[in-house]
Amino acid sequence: MYNLSLSLTDEQLQRAEIKARRLGYASTDEYLHDVLIEVIDDTDLPDIDDGRSHEEILESLKSSLRQALRGEGRPVEELLRELN
Numbered sequence: 063m064y065n066l067s068l069s070l071t072d073e074q075l076q077r078a079e080i081k082a083r084r085l086g087y088a089s090t091d092e093y094l095h096d097v098l099i100e101v102i103d104d105t106d107l108p109d110i111d112d113g114r115s116h117e118e119i120l121e122s123l124k125s126s127l128r129q130a131l132r133g134e135g136r137p138v139e140e141l142l143r144e145l146n
Contacts, residue, residue: 074131
């Protein structure tokens with residue numbers, strides 16, 4: 063098992079806590095874990111290596127998580143409705 067360490071600003075953490083409570087999560091850690099797993103599971107993996115380094119991929123994931131925590135993009139409720 064791999065343990066991930068994620069650095070968030072106080073503001074980002076506060077937004078994550080609010081979203082976790084709103085969605086009924088027992089903890090913010092549980093919410094962030096599910097967000098990351100959802101990204102990993104639902105990402106279409108390319109058939110071939112796209113040439114990005116592990117560092118570039120990690121930075122892209124961090125950027126996406128930051129956007130989600132800022133409330134940018136589509137609301138998770140909308141996305142989940144579309145997926146069902």
